[in-house]
Amino acid sequence: MATWSAPGKVFLFGEHAVVYGRPGLAMAIQHRVSVTVRKKRSPGRVKSPYINECLGAMGVRATVYVRSQLPSSSGLGSSAAVTVATLAAINDEFGKGLTREEVAQKGYEIERKVQKGRASATDTYVSSFGGVVLIRGTEKKRLPPMNLPLVVGNSRVSHNTSLMVEKVGRERERHPGIVNPILDAIGAVTQEALLQLHDPRVLGMLMNTNHALLDALGVGHPALTRLVLAARAAGAFGAKITGAGGGGCMIALAPSRAKGSVAGAIRTCDAQAIMTTLDTEGARKEKDG
Numbered sequence: 285m286a287t288w289s290a291p292g293k294v295f296l297f298g299e300h301a302v303v304y305g306r307p308g309l310a311m312a313i314q315h316r317v318s319v320t321v322r323k324k325r326s327p328g329r330v331k332s333p334y335i336n337e338c339l340g341a342m343g344v345r346a347t348v349y350v351r352s353q354l355p356s357s358s359g360l361g362s363s364a365a366v367t368v369a370t371l372a373a374i375n376d377e378f379g380k381g382l383t384r385e386e387v388a389q390k391g392y393e394i395e396r397k398v399q400k401g402r403a404s405a406t407d408t409y410v411s412s413f414g415g416v417v418l419i420r421g422t423e424k425k426r427l428p429p430m431n432l433p434l435v436v437g438n439s440r441v442s443h444n445t446s447l448m449v450e451k452v453g454r455e456r457e458r459h460p461g462i463v464n465p466i467l468d469a470i471g472a473v474t475q476e477a478l479l480q481l482h483d484p485r486v487l488g489m490l491m492n493t494n495h496a497l498l499d500a501l502g503v504g505h506p507a508l509t510r511l512v513l514a515a516r517a518a519g520a521f522g523a524k525i526t527g528a529g530g531g532g533c534m535i536a537l538a539p540s541r542a543k544g545s546v547a548g549a550i551r552t553c554d555a556q557a558i559m560t561t562l563d564t565e566g567a568r569k570e571k572d573g
């Protein structure tokens with residue numbers, strides 16, 4: 285029996301624009317998915333397409349138990365975390381000898397297959413390695429760890445990443461003169477954020493700008509706008525949609541003293557508030573049981 289866990293993630297800056305080669309900044313969070321794998325001779329009942337693909341790709345039969353602190357279909361990377369933790373646990377239980385890099389790559393291939401070609405390598409990479417990761421094209425660079433206390437607000441409006449990515453793609457074809465400058469502006473915000481990672485006030489302001497640009501791209505949702513405004517009014521430095529939008533989650537960067545009131549303001553809007561911060565470990569082995 286082997287148990288491994290892997291973290292979820294948030295996009296700090298640059299979602300959607302990252303699909304078109306602009307820089308994006310994602311961060312692993314402390315909320316995780318934990319997976320136990322036990323060898324088994326006969327095939328069991330399939331629990332999820334991701335787990336099924338992991339078993340197939342590794343060529344094994346096993347019983348798989350999942351425990352998750354991440355809400356699913358909300359943009360916090362729960363499917364990538366399940367995939368990475370399952371692959372890492374299979375790797376351990378069956379002595380397959382894959383490196384972390386190989387687990388991340390296999391995880392990406394599985395996500396792409398299950399999501400019919402619509403997955404970026406961001407989620408599986410961040411979940412495997414942890415930390416803050418700069419993504420630009422196919423390049424991924426881990427940045428030095430930093431203390432970014434976040435409050436995540438889950439609107440509980442389920443969202444579909446591929447549909448939102450498609451929507452932006454369609455708008456870009458229809459109105460390139462409008463959409464491309466918005467993507468450029470998001471890229472410029474991310475670029476500036478990279479220079480301001482030490483200053484939460486400036487980062488908050490940049491998050492607000494990024495949020496407005498995501499709204500302009502058409503990936504906003506009234507429930508997310510409500511949470512973003514509530515978080516700012518409760519003392520956050522800034523707040524924005526995180527991930528594909530159209531539902532799912534927002535994040536607020538808040539001074540320590542205001543975290544509780546920001547979480548309270550989010551809950552008042554009938555949303556789930558999750559206080560979290562950076563995870564630097566990525567996939568890790570857990571005690572069995």
Ligand code: PMV
Binds near residue numbers: 302403405445526
């Ligand atoms: O909704 P999420 O957390 O899967 O984030 C999607 C981020 C996009 O930039 C919209 C797409 C991508 O693959 O990077």
